[in-house]
Amino acid sequence: MQESLKDKFLNDFEVNQNIAHKICRLYTSNKNDHNDLFQEITIQLWKNYPKFRGDAKFSTWMYRVALNTAISLYRKSTRTIKTHDISDVEFKIKSEDYDDTEEQQLKALYTAIRSLNDIDKALVFLYLENKNYKEISETLGISEVNARVKMNRAKDKLKKILNP
Structure with missing residues (x-):
């Protein structure tokens, strides 16, 4: 049975989510900002997942998207992270406790x-x-x-x- 795009994303993300946490740790200084950036990275990964061709490992692609998200958010703002409302996303990701x-x-x-x-x-x-x-x-x-x-x-x- 073929794995759905959503299931494949969830599996890839859950296995590699500590990458996002580490990037959040580098680019934020408190738990709220960490959680906001983690949410934004998650959203950007999901939005761009259909474009992931598999030319590189998922983790390499995830590093690139996560770093670009963190860098662009901080360049555009004065240390304030703008986030999207995730309530319209229909799936839950098990998050490791930070x-x-x-x-x-x-x-x-x-x-x-x-x-x-x-x-x-x-x-x-x-x-x-x-x-x-x-x-x-x-x-x-x-x-x-x-x-x-x-x-x-x-x-x-x-x-x-x-x-x-």
């Missing part, structure tokens, strides 16, 4: 990462997710060489922030 205490030891690193520009944040995030430079360049739409150069500069910036 446990902020689990990541307390990373607070200093996340604070430092938040001070970087949007592209550097995305680069560091993908690097911390153990993505190779080929995957990083594909996700961000830049050359592999450019990704390496930008990553080295971002590392230098983080070292200066964390070790003044």
Whole structure:
């Protein structure tokens, strides 16, 4: 029996939803903004899912949509996230509980990462997710060489922030 588009999306999303949570953690500083951004990323993923061709892994495509959503929302506003009403969506996604205490030891690193520009944040995030430079360049739409150069500069910036 063929899996419906909705069922396939739900399965793909549930398996990879921690990607969205991690991006929300990088681009927000409180639980309400985190939840709002997570909702907006979910909506953008669902709206764009019919365009997902499967040329790349779902997780790579999800990184790209989620990062673009986070970056564009913050560029368009002054740290205020505009969200869509999800009440018209007819399905429920089981959401993992977001446990902020689990990541307390990373607070200093996340604070430092938040001070970087949007592209550097995305680069560091993908690097911390153990993505190779080929995957990083594909996700961000830049050359592999450019990704390496930008990553080295971002590392230098983080070292200066964390070790003044």
